[in-house]
Amino acid sequence: xxxxxxxxxxxxxxxxxxxxxxxxxxxxxxxxxxxxxxxxxxxxxxxxxxxxxxxxxxxxxxxxxxxxxxxxxxxxxxxxxxxxxxxxxxxxxxxxxxxxxxxxxxxxxxxxxxxxxxxxxxxxxxxxxxxxxxxxxxxxxxxxxxxxxxxxxxxxxxxxxxxxxxxxxxxxxxxxxxxxxxxxxxxxxxxxxxxxxxxxxxxxxxxxxxxxxxxxxxxxxxxxxxxxxxxxxxxxxxxxxxxxxxxxxxxxxxxxxxxxxxxxxxxxxxxxxxxxxxxxxxxxxxxxxxxxxxxxxxxxxxxxxxxxxxxxxxxxxxxxxxxxxxxxxxxxxxxxxxxxxxxxxxxxxxxxxxxxxxxxxxxxxxxxxxxxxxxxxxxxxxxxxxxxxxxxxx
Amino acid sequence: xxxxxxxxxxxxxxxxxxxxxxxxxxxxxxxxxxxxxxxxxxxxxxxxxxxxxxxxxxxxxxxxxxxxxxxxxxxxxxxxxxxxxxxxxxxxxxxxxxxxxxxxxxxxxxxxxxxxxxxxxxxxxxxxxxxxxxxxxxxxxxxxxxxxxxxxxxxxxxxxxxxxxxxxxxxxxxxxxxxxxxxxxxxxxxxxxxxxxxxxxxxxxxxxxxxxxxxxxxxxxxxxxxxxxxxxxxxxxxxxxxxxxxxxxxxxxxxxxxxxxxxxxxxxxxxxxxxxxxxxxxxxxxxxxxxxxxxxxxxxxxxxxxxxxxxxxxxxxxxxxxxxxxxxxxxxxxxxxxxxxxxxxxxxxxxxxxxxxxxxxxxxxxxxxxxxxxxxxxxxxxxxxxxxxxxxxxxxxxxxxxxxxxxxxxxxxxxxxxxxxxxxxxxxxxxxxxxxxxxxxxxxxxxxxxxxxxxxxxxxxxxxxxxxxxxxxxxxxxxxxxxxxxxxxxxxxxxxxxxxxxxxxxxxxxxxxxxxxxxxxxxxxxxxxxxxxxxxxxxxxxxxxxxxxxxx
Ligand code: HEM
Numbered sequence: 001x002x003x004x005x006x007x008x009x010x011x012x013x014x015x016x017x018x019x020x021x022x023x024x025x026x027x028x029x030x031x032x033x034x035x036x037x038x039x040x041x042x043x044x045x046x047x048x049x050x051x052x053x054x055x056x057x058x059x060x061x062x063x064x065x066x067x068x069x070x071x072x073x074x075x076x077x078x079x080x081x082x083x084x085x086x087x088x089x090x091x092x093x094x095x096x097x098x099x100x101x102x103x104x105x106x107x108x109x110x111x112x113x114x115x116x117x118x119x120x121x122x123x124x125x126x127x128x129x130x131x132x133x134x135x136x137x138x139x140x141x142x143x144x145x146x147x148x149x150x151x152x153x154x155x156x157x158x159x160x161x162x163x164x165x166x167x168x169x170x171x172x173x174x175x176x177x178x179x180x181x182x183x184x185x186x187x188x189x190x191x192x193x194x195x196x197x198x199x200x201x202x203x204x205x206x207x208x209x210x211x212x213x214x215x216x217x218x219x220x221x222x223x224x225x226x227x228x229x230x231x232x233x234x235x236x237x238x239x240x241x242x243x244x245x246x247x248x249x250x251x252x253x254x255x256x257x258x259x260x261x262x263x264x265x266x267x268x269x270x271x272x273x274x275x276x277x278x279x280x281x282x283x284x285x286x287x288x289x290x291x292x293x294x295x296x297x298x299x300x301x302x303x304x305x306x307x308x309x310x311x312x313x314x315x316x317x318x319x320x321x322x323x324x325x326x327x328x329x330x331x332x333x334x335x336x337x338x339x340x341x342x343x344x345x346x347x348x349x350x351x352x353x354x355x356x357x358x359x360x361x362x363x364x365x366x367x368x369x370x371x372x373x374x375x376x377x378x379x380x381x382x383x384x385x386x387x388x389x390x391x392x393x394x
Numbered sequence: 395x396x397x398x399x400x401x402x403x404x405x406x407x408x409x410x411x412x413x414x415x416x417x418x419x420x421x422x423x424x425x426x427x428x429x430x431x432x433x434x435x436x437x438x439x440x441x442x443x444x445x446x447x448x449x450x451x452x453x454x455x456x457x458x459x460x461x462x463x464x465x466x467x468x469x470x471x472x473x474x475x476x477x478x479x480x481x482x483x484x485x486x487x488x489x490x491x492x493x494x495x496x497x498x499x500x501x502x503x504x505x506x507x508x509x510x511x512x513x514x515x516x517x518x519x520x521x522x523x524x525x526x527x528x529x530x531x532x533x534x535x536x537x538x539x540x541x542x543x544x545x546x547x548x549x550x551x552x553x554x555x556x557x558x559x560x561x562x563x564x565x566x567x568x569x570x571x572x573x574x575x576x577x578x579x580x581x582x583x584x585x586x587x588x589x590x591x592x593x594x595x596x597x598x599x600x601x602x603x604x605x606x607x608x609x610x611x612x613x614x615x616x617x618x619x620x621x622x623x624x625x626x627x628x629x630x631x632x633x634x635x636x637x638x639x640x641x642x643x644x645x646x647x648x649x650x651x652x653x654x655x656x657x658x659x660x661x662x663x664x665x666x667x668x669x670x671x672x673x674x675x676x677x678x679x680x681x682x683x684x685x686x687x688x689x690x691x692x693x694x695x696x697x698x699x700x701x702x703x704x705x706x707x708x709x710x711x712x713x714x715x716x717x718x719x720x721x722x723x724x725x726x727x728x729x730x731x732x733x734x735x736x737x738x739x740x741x742x743x744x745x746x747x748x749x750x751x752x753x754x755x756x757x758x759x760x761x762x763x764x765x766x767x768x769x770x771x772x773x774x775x776x777x778x779x780x781x782x783x784x785x786x787x788x789x790x791x792x793x794x795x796x797x798x799x800x801x802x803x804x805x806x807x808x809x810x811x812x813x814x815x816x817x818x819x820x821x822x823x824x825x826x827x828x829x830x831x832x833x834x835x836x837x838x839x840x841x842x843x844x845x846x847x848x849x850x851x852x853x854x855x856x857x858x859x860x861x862x863x864x865x866x867x868x869x870x871x872x873x874x875x876x877x878x879x880x881x882x883x884x885x886x887x888x889x890x891x892x893x894x895x896x897x898x899x900x901x902x903x904x905x906x907x908x909x910x911x912x913x914x915x916x917x918x919x920x921x922x923x924x925x926x927x928x929x930x931x932x933x934x935x936x937x938x939x940x941x942x943x944x945x946x
Contacts, residue, residue, distance in 0.1 A: 004675050329735065329858045
């Protein structure tokens, strides 16, 4: 087996291990009360062992792909997002050894799993480096930044558990609405994965020509039935789906189509879940958090930011500036990706100040941690896909 | 305002909440609190003490964390708005009208609004820079307001604290336990093992660890201030250079703003990945995307002219070095770096023509025009010559009979030429363009016939000097040290006291990471048989207590 396919296999192994570990953590959480400490410890030990094995396979993926490609596998959206998913698991393992809380694993691992699954929806082939990316600073900058973001993400997971546990889901409230909204967004990500996989299994492809905003003609290939057409689009593939609405040139109708399919699939899945479970998703998950200690979750939420913030700053701002100075002659250029890294930095700075000086803890702190994660994901994904700049890989 | 004398005899500055020495609450408000605010040790901060003059008010405004956070949030939101549409410096237009038209054409009414509101150049707007300035002021004032009193009171603190101070700590235990001198010694021992600094005063122990982490925020703020200061310095002349130069193959040009440096381009190289020679794993990507760039490179020679030499004077240059400038590998000299930023392939370099008889196509000689430096006259066979009266490098057409050139780049060269021959000693006029000729002053006998072109590549280079970099790097380094100092260490204190009435008190405080200090305390309690402690803020453990009491 050559390196590249060994690498894919290892990633798959890691993926499966994380799935199994999630269920094991579920077992640990269910059994954790004072009478069953023994069994709790057994489940917990098993769960973290499987997680670590998975993580080693995941590292194996990273290293073998590095060898196969000849450069660190962080140079396109698939690679970067996968690395981020891996680091979320890594950050969880780190925090687990400080605080020994299985509930954290029960929620952190699925986040890692979803991120890796999401990553695999992008083209997964190994790409050669364009000149701007040929620098060891790329490796240092991206890996450190992703590590920082992953540790910060654990803060959001802890915040999420805190909120699930402490929000009264029996009464109508803003909190109840928003925590369910968070669940809905997670289901949307699953919707995206299901939509992409379904259409690719059905081998759907259709090519259109269109006129771009600089008034030249281009071709574009859709992998989902075109709900929206590009400007003055003409189908080139026989029998291609006729777009329902045509978009003006500044809108990328292909991406819009993907978004709408995602929402359609996600919403259908969400409604089905609600019908089957006959409960809000948050209410289904809430019992899993009953036994976690709020004080501890609150502390983990803060500690994760304290650990992650310096790492993030070093990777996403300082190393980024050093590299930008070598590659683009200026250490700062107000490129959207740079700006969003700065926004993330400022946001977590505010988090730390509110916490330390204004005593914002508990629910407020948990919500802020969740919003922080949304900002990180926005920078990771949306800025690449929506706002095109120097950094856009896709 | 008056100084406050505490019952223990210590004289505290006005505004102090907890006696710097023994910790007694000094006013009613503090006295009423169940858990005391330990952030600044209850010391007297200027902002909390004075509020009379204008200076007081400004000081208090900027030292407030609430205000500081609003400033940061404002910067954050503004920064986000600036990413909705590309900023002007990413827009392919230079004049104001072109830029406005660009936003209108590409983004419609929204683009026009964005442009009109000045959001298209948001980061250099006065109000955005004003916000950043306010952030800087806030950082300075907020830090000074806190760090000085904090430093004083941490220095002055006594080992023996008053019971009213200990009782108001978040972690507190008090009991009639039989704690003897021996267990105090054991506790001391254990605390030392746990890397605490232990002080003893009679029956009181103060164990302290990681006090330096309390300075973390101030160190990191100092780093930020230095960084912002460095950014400001760039506005001063001499600190910062940002120039571009287009350098053609074979050309030697003065490097703008430098002290007599010249660059000669030997060759520009543009490479793409080919499926054959690159790693086989890339094949799939190349198939999907098409060409992928591999390298942009300009091979240059660097020369230094004599003192004070300037543009255009390429004599007496002494060779310095030969380098390949690549993306990510600038050439560096004398505080300057020159970067590979852009290129144009196959720019016209020379054009070769013949002077011919229109009817017979007989040639009277050939001449080559260097488009970067056209000669006024080209002498041909005896009696024949060609005069270049005017040169339009980037010809776009005639406007009211006058030829127009939109740029000095030879994208579409055109010439106004006079052809001299024995038959026409006064010359015939011809307007020569690529593929076409116009005879503005009537039918000619001769013509200029195009023969061939030579092209060359042009490198787009950026010339940069930034003397503020060392300051920025220093600021960044100090910031990182400060953040790590405050985030990865914490300031823990444990007080143990045997009271006169036989009771034992333990209390603990940490500025963050309460779990660790509790773990430490557990270890000490175990060896020294100290009283059980309570976390007065732990809702769950309090609830659990209630649960147990209620027998649930
Ligand atoms: C980009 C701007 C800023 C950054 C990155 C920053 C960073 C930090 C960090 C990392 C901490 C330590 C927090 C912790 O350990 O939880 C801190 C503390 C603090 N910062 Fe800032 N800060 C910034 C701006 C400001 C501003 C504008 C103010 C002014 C009001 C301010 C006032 C404070 C105060 C009062 C503390 C707590 C100090 C203490 O309790 O000893 N900071 N800052």
